[in-house]
Amino acid sequence: MSDLIEVRNLGKTYRKATGLFNHKEVIALARVSFTLQAGETLAVVGETGSGKSTLAKLLVGIEQPDQGEIWYAGSQINCSEYRKTNQFIRYIFQDPARSLNPNQKIAEILHAVLRYSTVLSFDQREQKISQTLRLLGLLNEHANYYPHMFSGGQLQRVALARALILDPKVLILDEALTALDPSLRAQIVNLLLELQQNTGIAYLLITNQLRLVRHFADHTMVLHRGECLDYGPTAKIFANPVHEFSRKLINSVQY
Template sequence: MSNLIEVRGLSKSYQKARGMFSRHTVLALSNVSFSLAAGQTLAIVGETGSGKSTLAKLLVGIEQPDSGEILLAGQQLNCADYQKTNHLIRYIFQDAARSLDPNQKIANILHDVLRYSTVLSFEQRERKIADTLKLLGLLNEHGNYYPHMFSGGQLQRVALARALILDPKILILDEALTALDPSLRAQIVNLLLELQQKTGLAYLLITNQLRLVRHIADQTLVLHKGISLDYGDTSAVFENPQHEYSRKLMKSIEY
Protein backbone atom coordinates (compact mmCIF):
# COMPACT_ATOMS: atom_id res chain seq x y z
CA MET A 1 0.00 0.00 0.00
CA SER A 2 1.55 3.31 -1.10
CA ASN A 3 1.73 6.17 1.38
CA LEU A 4 -0.15 9.43 0.92
CA ILE A 5 2.22 11.23 3.22
CA GLU A 6 5.64 10.47 4.68
CA VAL A 7 7.28 12.50 7.42
CA ARG A 8 11.02 12.03 7.83
CA GLY A 9 13.05 13.40 10.71
CA LEU A 10 10.86 16.45 11.35
CA SER A 11 12.20 18.91 13.95
CA LYS A 12 10.98 22.30 15.15
CA SER A 13 12.22 24.68 17.86
CA TYR A 14 11.18 28.12 19.09
CA GLN A 15 13.03 31.02 20.66
CA LYS A 16 11.38 32.20 23.88
CA ALA A 17 12.18 35.08 26.17
CA ARG A 18 13.89 34.40 29.49
CA GLY A 19 13.63 37.62 31.43
CA MET A 20 14.07 40.98 29.73
CA PHE A 21 17.40 40.48 27.98
CA SER A 22 17.87 36.81 27.15
CA ARG A 23 16.20 34.13 25.09
CA HIS A 24 16.38 30.35 25.12
CA THR A 25 15.54 27.60 22.65
CA VAL A 26 12.52 25.38 23.26
CA LEU A 27 12.48 22.13 21.30
CA ALA A 28 8.91 21.38 20.16
CA LEU A 29 9.65 18.40 17.87
CA SER A 30 12.77 16.30 17.48
CA ASN A 31 13.37 13.89 14.58
CA VAL A 32 9.76 12.69 14.25
CA SER A 33 8.94 10.26 11.43
CA PHE A 34 5.80 8.41 10.32
CA SER A 35 3.76 7.53 7.24
CA LEU A 36 0.06 7.39 6.42
CA ALA A 37 -1.70 5.53 3.60
CA ALA A 38 -5.10 6.09 2.00
CA GLY A 39 -8.01 4.82 4.07
CA GLN A 40 -5.95 4.67 7.27
CA THR A 41 -6.08 6.57 10.56
CA LEU A 42 -2.99 7.58 12.52
CA ALA A 43 -3.52 8.74 16.11
CA ILE A 44 -1.06 11.18 17.69
CA VAL A 45 -1.23 11.00 21.49
CA GLY A 46 0.67 12.69 24.31
CA GLU A 47 0.14 15.15 27.13
CA THR A 48 -0.20 18.91 26.65
CA GLY A 49 3.07 20.34 25.35
CA SER A 50 4.18 17.10 23.71
CA GLY A 51 4.28 18.66 20.23
CA LYS A 52 1.04 17.30 18.77
CA SER A 53 -0.38 20.61 17.53
CA THR A 54 3.04 21.81 16.38
CA LEU A 55 3.23 18.72 14.18
CA ALA A 56 -0.20 19.47 12.70
CA LYS A 57 0.81 23.07 11.94
CA LEU A 58 3.91 21.88 10.10
CA LEU A 59 1.89 19.45 7.99
CA VAL A 60 -0.50 22.14 6.74
CA GLY A 61 2.19 24.79 6.27
CA ILE A 62 1.11 27.15 9.06
CA GLU A 63 4.70 26.87 10.28
CA GLN A 64 7.90 25.58 8.70
CA PRO A 65 10.20 22.88 10.16
CA ASP A 66 13.81 23.52 11.11
CA SER A 67 14.82 20.24 9.51
CA GLY A 68 13.36 17.07 8.05
CA GLU A 69 11.03 16.60 5.12
CA ILE A 70 7.38 16.05 4.32
CA LEU A 71 6.55 14.01 1.23
CA LEU A 72 3.03 14.19 -0.16
CA ALA A 73 2.30 11.46 -2.71
CA GLY A 74 6.06 11.03 -3.05
CA GLN A 75 6.79 14.71 -3.69
CA GLN A 76 8.70 16.75 -1.12
CA LEU A 77 6.82 19.81 0.11
CA ASN A 78 8.44 23.20 0.54
CA CYS A 79 7.10 26.65 1.36
CA ALA A 80 5.99 27.39 -2.20
CA ASP A 81 4.04 24.13 -2.49
CA TYR A 82 1.48 24.65 0.25
CA GLN A 83 -0.60 27.09 -1.79
CA LYS A 84 -0.88 24.42 -4.49
CA THR A 85 -1.53 21.50 -2.16
CA ASN A 86 -3.64 23.05 0.62
CA HIS A 87 -6.69 21.26 -0.77
CA LEU A 88 -5.05 17.87 -0.22
CA ILE A 89 -4.52 18.22 3.54
CA ARG A 90 -7.31 19.93 5.48
CA TYR A 91 -7.44 20.87 9.15
CA ILE A 92 -10.43 20.45 11.49
CA PHE A 93 -10.16 22.63 14.60
CA GLN A 94 -11.17 21.69 18.14
CA ASP A 95 -13.80 24.43 18.44
CA ALA A 96 -16.00 24.32 15.36
CA ALA A 97 -18.00 27.39 16.41
CA ARG A 98 -14.94 29.62 16.79
CA SER A 99 -13.50 28.44 13.48
CA LEU A 100 -16.55 29.70 11.54
CA ASP A 101 -17.30 33.36 10.80
CA PRO A 102 -20.44 34.12 12.89
CA ASN A 103 -21.47 36.88 10.47
CA GLN A 104 -21.59 34.70 7.38
CA LYS A 105 -24.12 32.15 6.26
CA ILE A 106 -22.75 28.65 5.76
CA ALA A 107 -23.28 28.78 1.99
CA ASN A 108 -21.20 31.96 1.78
CA ILE A 109 -18.42 30.37 3.84
CA LEU A 110 -18.36 27.37 1.50
CA HIS A 111 -18.54 29.57 -1.61
CA ASP A 112 -15.47 31.46 -0.38
CA VAL A 113 -13.50 28.23 0.07
CA LEU A 114 -14.32 27.18 -3.49
CA ARG A 115 -13.84 30.65 -4.97
CA TYR A 116 -10.28 30.98 -3.65
CA SER A 117 -9.17 27.39 -4.29
CA THR A 118 -10.93 26.32 -7.52
CA VAL A 119 -11.98 27.67 -10.91
CA LEU A 120 -15.58 26.46 -10.60
CA SER A 121 -18.38 28.68 -11.84
CA PHE A 122 -21.07 29.94 -9.47
CA GLU A 123 -23.47 27.23 -10.65
CA GLN A 124 -20.82 24.54 -10.21
CA ARG A 125 -20.05 25.82 -6.72
CA GLU A 126 -23.76 25.68 -5.85
CA ARG A 127 -23.95 22.03 -6.91
CA LYS A 128 -20.76 21.18 -5.05
CA ILE A 129 -22.08 22.81 -1.86
CA ALA A 130 -25.40 20.95 -2.10
CA ASP A 131 -23.63 17.62 -2.69
CA THR A 132 -21.23 18.18 0.24
CA LEU A 133 -23.98 19.14 2.67
CA LYS A 134 -25.96 16.05 1.65
CA LEU A 135 -22.89 13.84 2.11
CA LEU A 136 -22.65 15.05 5.71
CA GLY A 137 -26.33 14.57 6.51
CA LEU A 138 -27.25 18.26 6.21
CA LEU A 139 -29.99 19.83 4.13
CA ASN A 140 -29.44 22.25 1.29
CA GLU A 141 -31.43 24.85 3.25
CA HIS A 142 -28.80 24.70 6.00
CA GLY A 143 -26.66 26.78 3.67
CA ASN A 144 -28.83 29.76 4.61
CA TYR A 145 -28.16 29.32 8.34
CA TYR A 146 -25.64 31.22 10.44
CA PRO A 147 -23.27 29.20 12.68
CA HIS A 148 -25.16 30.09 15.90
CA MET A 149 -28.29 28.42 14.50
CA PHE A 150 -26.73 24.93 14.62
CA SER A 151 -26.35 22.41 17.41
CA GLY A 152 -22.89 21.22 18.45
CA GLY A 153 -23.08 18.08 16.34
CA GLN A 154 -24.33 20.00 13.31
CA LEU A 155 -21.53 22.55 13.69
CA GLN A 156 -18.98 19.76 13.55
CA ARG A 157 -20.63 18.54 10.35
CA VAL A 158 -20.39 22.07 8.94
CA ALA A 159 -16.69 22.19 9.84
CA LEU A 160 -16.26 18.86 8.06
CA ALA A 161 -18.13 20.23 5.04
CA ARG A 162 -15.74 23.18 4.80
CA ALA A 163 -12.79 20.78 4.78
CA LEU A 164 -14.27 18.09 2.52
CA ILE A 165 -15.61 20.46 -0.12
CA LEU A 166 -12.12 20.58 -1.67
CA ASP A 167 -11.94 16.77 -1.92
CA PRO A 168 -8.86 16.37 0.29
CA LYS A 169 -6.86 13.19 0.71
CA ILE A 170 -6.00 13.76 4.39
CA LEU A 171 -7.95 15.30 7.27
CA ILE A 172 -6.17 16.45 10.42
CA LEU A 173 -8.56 16.30 13.39
CA ASP A 174 -6.93 18.34 16.17
CA GLU A 175 -8.97 17.43 19.28
CA ALA A 176 -11.99 17.98 17.03
CA LEU A 177 -14.16 15.52 18.95
CA THR A 178 -13.17 16.49 22.48
CA ALA A 179 -15.90 19.04 23.15
CA LEU A 180 -18.75 16.79 21.99
CA ASP A 181 -20.82 14.79 24.44
CA PRO A 182 -20.51 10.99 24.09
CA SER A 183 -23.62 10.49 21.95
CA LEU A 184 -22.69 13.25 19.49
CA ARG A 185 -19.10 12.03 19.43
CA ALA A 186 -20.30 8.56 18.48
CA GLN A 187 -22.39 10.01 15.64
CA ILE A 188 -19.45 11.98 14.23
CA VAL A 189 -17.09 9.02 14.58
CA ASN A 190 -19.52 6.81 12.66
CA LEU A 191 -19.81 9.51 10.00
CA LEU A 192 -16.01 9.73 9.71
CA LEU A 193 -15.72 5.97 9.34
CA GLU A 194 -18.42 5.95 6.65
CA LEU A 195 -16.69 8.75 4.75
CA GLN A 196 -13.37 6.94 5.01
CA GLN A 197 -14.90 3.78 3.60
CA LYS A 198 -16.57 5.65 0.73
CA THR A 199 -13.71 7.96 -0.25
CA GLY A 200 -10.46 6.45 1.04
CA LEU A 201 -9.80 9.48 3.23
CA ALA A 202 -6.85 9.26 5.60
CA TYR A 203 -7.16 10.76 9.08
CA LEU A 204 -4.51 12.12 11.39
CA LEU A 205 -6.26 12.12 14.75
CA ILE A 206 -4.80 14.26 17.55
CA THR A 207 -6.41 13.23 20.81
CA ASN A 208 -5.91 11.78 24.28
CA GLN A 209 -9.19 9.86 24.19
CA LEU A 210 -7.54 6.47 24.17
CA ARG A 211 -10.81 4.55 23.95
CA LEU A 212 -11.43 6.36 20.64
CA VAL A 213 -7.87 5.75 19.48
CA ARG A 214 -8.15 2.02 20.05
CA HIS A 215 -11.50 1.96 18.27
CA ILE A 216 -10.61 3.74 15.03
CA ALA A 217 -6.83 4.19 14.67
CA ASP A 218 -4.77 1.80 12.54
CA GLN A 219 -1.51 3.25 13.86
CA THR A 220 -0.56 5.23 16.97
CA LEU A 221 2.33 7.61 17.60
CA VAL A 222 3.18 8.58 21.19
CA LEU A 223 4.88 11.96 21.62
CA HIS A 224 6.58 13.24 24.77
CA LYS A 225 8.38 16.60 24.85
CA GLY A 226 8.60 16.52 21.06
CA ILE A 227 10.14 13.05 20.89
CA SER A 228 8.52 9.98 19.33
CA LEU A 229 8.58 7.25 21.98
CA ASP A 230 6.30 4.61 20.47
CA TYR A 231 5.02 4.19 16.93
CA GLY A 232 3.34 1.30 15.19
CA ASP A 233 0.12 -0.66 14.86
CA THR A 234 -2.35 0.54 17.48
CA SER A 235 -2.86 -2.91 18.96
CA ALA A 236 0.91 -3.33 19.43
CA VAL A 237 1.37 0.11 21.00
CA PHE A 238 -1.49 -0.48 23.45
CA GLU A 239 -0.62 -4.07 24.33
CA ASN A 240 3.17 -3.80 24.37
CA PRO A 241 4.37 -0.17 24.63
CA GLN A 242 8.15 0.05 24.39
CA HIS A 243 8.72 3.10 26.59
CA GLU A 244 7.94 3.64 30.26
CA TYR A 245 6.18 6.93 29.52
CA SER A 246 3.88 5.17 27.06
CA ARG A 247 3.01 2.56 29.66
CA LYS A 248 2.18 5.27 32.19
CA LEU A 249 0.12 7.17 29.62
CA MET A 250 -1.98 4.12 28.87
CA LYS A 251 -2.62 3.58 32.58
CA SER A 252 -3.22 7.23 33.47
CA ILE A 253 -6.05 7.89 31.01
CA GLU A 254 -9.20 5.85 31.41
CA TYR A 255 -10.16 4.04 28.24
Protein backbone atom coordinates in the same frame (compact mmCIF):
# COMPACT_ATOMS: atom_id res chain seq x y z
CA MET B 1 1.03 0.44 -1.27
CA SER B 2 2.77 3.81 -1.63
CA ASP B 3 2.71 6.33 1.18
CA LEU B 4 0.35 9.28 0.90
CA ILE B 5 2.38 11.29 3.42
CA GLU B 6 5.92 10.60 4.56
CA VAL B 7 7.51 12.71 7.28
CA ARG B 8 11.28 12.47 7.73
CA ASN B 9 13.09 13.77 10.82
CA LEU B 10 10.74 16.73 11.27
CA GLY B 11 11.82 19.29 13.86
CA LYS B 12 10.68 22.65 15.19
CA THR B 13 12.30 24.87 17.85
CA TYR B 14 10.89 28.10 19.27
CA ARG B 15 12.73 30.90 21.04
CA LYS B 16 11.09 31.96 24.29
CA ALA B 17 11.95 35.23 26.03
CA THR B 18 13.24 34.77 29.58
CA GLY B 19 14.07 38.42 30.21
CA LEU B 20 14.67 41.70 28.47
CA PHE B 21 17.68 40.43 26.51
CA ASN B 22 17.65 36.70 27.17
CA HIS B 23 16.00 33.86 25.30
CA LYS B 24 15.93 30.12 25.59
CA GLU B 25 15.20 27.55 22.95
CA VAL B 26 12.17 25.29 23.39
CA ILE B 27 12.13 22.14 21.28
CA ALA B 28 8.52 21.62 20.18
CA LEU B 29 9.28 18.70 17.86
CA ALA B 30 12.46 16.63 17.63
CA ARG B 31 13.23 14.53 14.53
CA VAL B 32 9.79 12.91 14.20
CA SER B 33 9.21 10.47 11.33
CA PHE B 34 6.14 8.55 10.20
CA THR B 35 4.10 7.52 7.16
CA LEU B 36 0.38 7.72 6.41
CA GLN B 37 -1.33 5.71 3.69
CA ALA B 38 -4.67 6.16 1.93
CA GLY B 39 -7.59 4.83 3.96
CA GLU B 40 -5.54 4.77 7.16
CA THR B 41 -5.96 6.58 10.48
CA LEU B 42 -2.91 7.60 12.49
CA ALA B 43 -3.55 8.80 16.05
CA VAL B 44 -1.05 11.16 17.69
CA VAL B 45 -1.32 11.19 21.47
CA GLY B 46 0.58 12.81 24.32
CA GLU B 47 0.20 15.31 27.12
CA THR B 48 -0.34 19.03 26.60
CA GLY B 49 2.83 20.55 25.17
CA SER B 50 4.07 17.29 23.66
CA GLY B 51 4.17 18.70 20.13
CA LYS B 52 0.94 17.28 18.71
CA SER B 53 -0.53 20.56 17.42
CA THR B 54 2.89 21.75 16.26
CA LEU B 55 3.10 18.65 14.08
CA ALA B 56 -0.32 19.39 12.57
CA LYS B 57 0.58 23.02 11.86
CA LEU B 58 3.79 21.97 10.12
CA LEU B 59 1.91 19.57 7.87
CA VAL B 60 -0.47 22.28 6.61
CA GLY B 61 2.08 25.11 6.44
CA ILE B 62 0.79 27.23 9.35
CA GLU B 63 4.31 26.83 10.76
CA GLN B 64 7.54 26.06 8.89
CA PRO B 65 9.88 23.30 10.10
CA ASP B 66 13.46 23.99 11.15
CA GLN B 67 14.57 20.61 9.90
CA GLY B 68 13.29 17.53 8.14
CA GLU B 69 11.13 16.85 5.12
CA ILE B 70 7.43 16.41 4.35
CA TRP B 71 6.57 14.33 1.29
CA TYR B 72 3.10 14.11 -0.23
CA ALA B 73 2.28 11.46 -2.87
CA GLY B 74 5.96 10.98 -3.64
CA SER B 75 6.89 14.67 -3.94
CA GLN B 76 8.57 16.81 -1.31
CA ILE B 77 6.50 19.79 -0.13
CA ASN B 78 8.26 23.12 -0.02
CA CYS B 79 6.96 26.47 1.23
CA SER B 80 5.73 27.61 -2.18
CA GLU B 81 3.60 24.49 -2.60
CA TYR B 82 1.49 24.70 0.57
CA ARG B 83 -1.28 26.59 -1.23
CA LYS B 84 -1.48 23.81 -3.79
CA THR B 85 -1.47 20.99 -1.23
CA ASN B 86 -4.04 22.85 0.88
CA GLN B 87 -6.67 21.27 -1.34
CA PHE B 88 -5.48 17.76 -0.51
CA ILE B 89 -4.56 18.14 3.18
CA ARG B 90 -7.29 19.81 5.23
CA TYR B 91 -7.31 20.82 8.89
CA ILE B 92 -10.20 20.81 11.38
CA PHE B 93 -9.63 22.77 14.58
CA GLN B 94 -10.77 21.84 18.07
CA ASP B 95 -13.44 24.55 18.31
CA PRO B 96 -15.47 24.84 15.08
CA ALA B 97 -17.33 27.92 16.35
CA ARG B 98 -14.09 29.91 16.61
CA SER B 99 -12.87 28.76 13.19
CA LEU B 100 -16.01 29.93 11.35
CA ASN B 101 -16.75 33.57 10.61
CA PRO B 102 -19.86 34.39 12.72
CA ASN B 103 -20.88 37.13 10.28
CA GLN B 104 -21.04 34.86 7.24
CA LYS B 105 -23.68 32.35 6.25
CA ILE B 106 -22.47 28.81 5.67
CA ALA B 107 -22.99 29.20 1.90
CA GLU B 108 -20.69 32.24 1.88
CA ILE B 109 -18.01 30.35 3.83
CA LEU B 110 -18.15 27.35 1.49
CA HIS B 111 -18.25 29.48 -1.66
CA ALA B 112 -15.08 31.25 -0.48
CA VAL B 113 -13.27 27.92 -0.04
CA LEU B 114 -14.23 26.82 -3.55
CA ARG B 115 -13.39 30.18 -5.15
CA TYR B 116 -9.92 30.12 -3.58
CA SER B 117 -9.02 26.56 -4.55
CA THR B 118 -11.01 25.69 -7.68
CA VAL B 119 -12.15 27.12 -11.00
CA LEU B 120 -15.78 26.04 -10.59
CA SER B 121 -18.52 28.36 -11.79
CA PHE B 122 -21.10 29.75 -9.36
CA ASP B 123 -23.67 27.12 -10.35
CA GLN B 124 -21.09 24.35 -10.01
CA ARG B 125 -20.14 25.65 -6.57
CA GLU B 126 -23.81 25.70 -5.55
CA GLN B 127 -24.15 22.08 -6.63
CA LYS B 128 -20.99 21.05 -4.79
CA ILE B 129 -22.16 22.79 -1.60
CA SER B 130 -25.52 21.04 -1.76
CA GLN B 131 -23.87 17.64 -2.31
CA THR B 132 -21.45 18.13 0.58
CA LEU B 133 -24.13 19.24 3.04
CA ARG B 134 -26.29 16.22 2.17
CA LEU B 135 -23.27 13.92 2.53
CA LEU B 136 -22.85 15.12 6.11
CA GLY B 137 -26.50 14.82 7.06
CA LEU B 138 -27.32 18.52 6.72
CA LEU B 139 -30.12 20.14 4.71
CA ASN B 140 -29.85 22.54 1.78
CA GLU B 141 -31.54 25.20 3.90
CA HIS B 142 -28.63 25.04 6.35
CA ALA B 143 -26.53 26.85 3.74
CA ASN B 144 -28.42 30.03 4.68
CA TYR B 145 -27.77 29.64 8.43
CA TYR B 146 -25.16 31.54 10.44
CA PRO B 147 -22.80 29.48 12.66
CA HIS B 148 -24.58 30.46 15.90
CA MET B 149 -27.81 28.89 14.60
CA PHE B 150 -26.40 25.34 14.80
CA SER B 151 -26.14 22.86 17.65
CA GLY B 152 -22.71 21.57 18.67
CA GLY B 153 -23.02 18.40 16.61
CA GLN B 154 -24.32 20.28 13.57
CA LEU B 155 -21.51 22.81 13.88
CA GLN B 156 -18.93 20.04 13.78
CA ARG B 157 -20.60 18.75 10.63
CA VAL B 158 -20.32 22.25 9.12
CA ALA B 159 -16.60 22.26 9.94
CA LEU B 160 -16.32 18.88 8.26
CA ALA B 161 -18.18 20.25 5.23
CA ARG B 162 -15.69 23.10 4.87
CA ALA B 163 -12.81 20.62 4.97
CA LEU B 164 -14.35 17.90 2.81
CA ILE B 165 -15.80 20.13 0.10
CA LEU B 166 -12.43 20.07 -1.69
CA ASP B 167 -12.35 16.24 -1.68
CA PRO B 168 -9.09 16.07 0.30
CA LYS B 169 -6.92 12.99 0.53
CA VAL B 170 -5.87 13.71 4.15
CA LEU B 171 -7.91 15.21 7.00
CA ILE B 172 -6.17 16.43 10.16
CA LEU B 173 -8.46 16.38 13.21
CA ASP B 174 -6.78 18.46 15.93
CA GLU B 175 -8.79 17.60 19.07
CA ALA B 176 -11.83 18.14 16.83
CA LEU B 177 -13.91 15.50 18.65
CA THR B 178 -12.87 16.25 22.22
CA ALA B 179 -15.57 18.81 23.10
CA LEU B 180 -18.46 16.66 21.86
CA ASP B 181 -20.53 14.63 24.28
CA PRO B 182 -20.14 10.83 23.88
CA SER B 183 -23.29 10.31 21.78
CA LEU B 184 -22.41 13.11 19.33
CA ARG B 185 -18.80 11.93 19.19
CA ALA B 186 -19.98 8.44 18.27
CA GLN B 187 -22.14 9.87 15.46
CA ILE B 188 -19.25 11.87 14.00
CA VAL B 189 -16.83 8.94 14.30
CA ASN B 190 -19.26 6.63 12.50
CA LEU B 191 -19.64 9.27 9.78
CA LEU B 192 -15.86 9.59 9.42
CA LEU B 193 -15.45 5.82 9.21
CA GLU B 194 -18.13 5.62 6.52
CA LEU B 195 -16.46 8.41 4.53
CA GLN B 196 -13.11 6.65 4.85
CA GLN B 197 -14.54 3.38 3.62
CA ASN B 198 -16.22 5.07 0.66
CA THR B 199 -13.46 7.47 -0.39
CA GLY B 200 -10.15 6.15 0.99
CA ILE B 201 -9.47 9.40 2.84
CA ALA B 202 -6.68 9.24 5.45
CA TYR B 203 -7.00 10.77 8.92
CA LEU B 204 -4.39 12.20 11.27
CA LEU B 205 -6.20 12.18 14.61
CA ILE B 206 -4.75 14.34 17.38
CA THR B 207 -6.43 13.47 20.65
CA ASN B 208 -6.07 12.40 24.26
CA GLN B 209 -9.22 10.27 24.06
CA LEU B 210 -7.49 6.88 24.23
CA ARG B 211 -10.75 4.93 24.06
CA LEU B 212 -11.40 6.66 20.74
CA VAL B 213 -7.87 5.89 19.55
CA ARG B 214 -8.27 2.21 20.31
CA HIS B 215 -11.51 2.07 18.32
CA PHE B 216 -10.63 4.42 15.47
CA ALA B 217 -6.90 4.37 14.69
CA ASP B 218 -4.90 1.87 12.65
CA HIS B 219 -1.57 3.21 13.94
CA THR B 220 -0.65 5.27 16.99
CA MET B 221 2.27 7.58 17.76
CA VAL B 222 3.06 8.70 21.30
CA LEU B 223 4.76 12.09 21.66
CA HIS B 224 6.44 13.37 24.81
CA ARG B 225 8.24 16.72 24.94
CA GLY B 226 8.51 16.73 21.16
CA GLU B 227 9.97 13.24 20.86
CA CYS B 228 8.34 10.14 19.40
CA LEU B 229 8.45 7.47 22.11
CA ASP B 230 6.27 4.80 20.51
CA TYR B 231 4.97 4.33 16.98
CA GLY B 232 3.27 1.36 15.38
CA PRO B 233 0.00 -0.55 14.96
CA THR B 234 -2.50 0.59 17.57
CA ALA B 235 -3.20 -2.91 18.89
CA LYS B 236 0.53 -3.48 19.42
CA ILE B 237 1.07 -0.10 21.13
CA PHE B 238 -1.80 -0.71 23.54
CA ALA B 239 -0.79 -4.32 24.25
CA ASN B 240 2.96 -3.75 24.64
CA PRO B 241 4.12 -0.12 24.69
CA VAL B 242 7.90 0.19 24.56
CA HIS B 243 8.41 3.34 26.63
CA GLU B 244 7.45 3.74 30.28
CA PHE B 245 5.63 7.03 29.60
CA SER B 246 3.48 5.25 27.01
CA ARG B 247 2.67 2.51 29.53
CA LYS B 248 1.60 5.07 32.13
CA LEU B 249 -0.46 6.96 29.60
CA ILE B 250 -2.31 3.83 28.45
CA ASN B 251 -2.71 2.39 31.92
CA SER B 252 -4.28 5.63 33.16
CA VAL B 253 -7.42 4.79 31.17
CA GLN B 254 -9.79 2.07 32.32
CA TYR B 255 -11.41 0.14 29.47
